[in-house]
Amino acid sequence: MEKDTKINHTVYEIEDVGQVQIADEVIAVIAGLAATEVEGVSKMSGNITNEIVSKLGMKNLSKGVKVTIDGEQVSVVLNLVLNYGVSIPKTSQEVQEKVKAAIENMTGLTVSEVNIRIAGIQMEDEQN
Numbered sequence: 001m002e003k004d005t006k007i008n009h010t011v012y013e014i015e016d017v018g019q020v021q022i023a024d025e026v027i028a029v030i031a032g033l034a035a036t037e038v039e040g041v042s043k044m045s046g047n048i049t050n051e052i053v054s055k056l057g058m059k060n061l062s063k064g065v066k067v068t069i070d071g072e073q074v075s076v077v078l079n080l081v082l083n084y085g086v087s088i089p090k091t092s093q094e095v096q097e098k099v100k101a102a103i104e105n106m107t108g109l110t111v112s113e114v115n116i117r118i119a120g121i122q123m124e125d126e127q128n
Helices: 024-037 048-055 087-108
Strands: 008-014 019-022 042-043 064-069 073-083 112-123
Touching: 019 024, 024 064, 024 087, 024 112, 042 112, 073 087, 087 112
Parallel strands: 073 112
Antiparallel strands: 008 019, 042 073, 064 073
């Protein structure tokens, strides 16, 4: 038997119609995409399993993102690799604001915190 590892949270109860559920992975993908749109962010940093999956050609957009949902409150932790020379505080704040806005606008949930972990620095000659 295959175990369903996706966690869904009921977000909306629409009277006489039904409910809307959002999987944690969907919120993680939204956060990852929003973070990588910020100038100065080289890439997300994930665990070893995610790195192997990436090298095999399967793109995992939620790599390096941890989402915790408590009711309608969302907490996000992002592991980022930044480009060399960028201001870490400024870039981190921009990522926090962009991720918070993206999740709140797309899901209707409230983001309580967006925590950033700098996992590495990408040197210019290593960039693709």
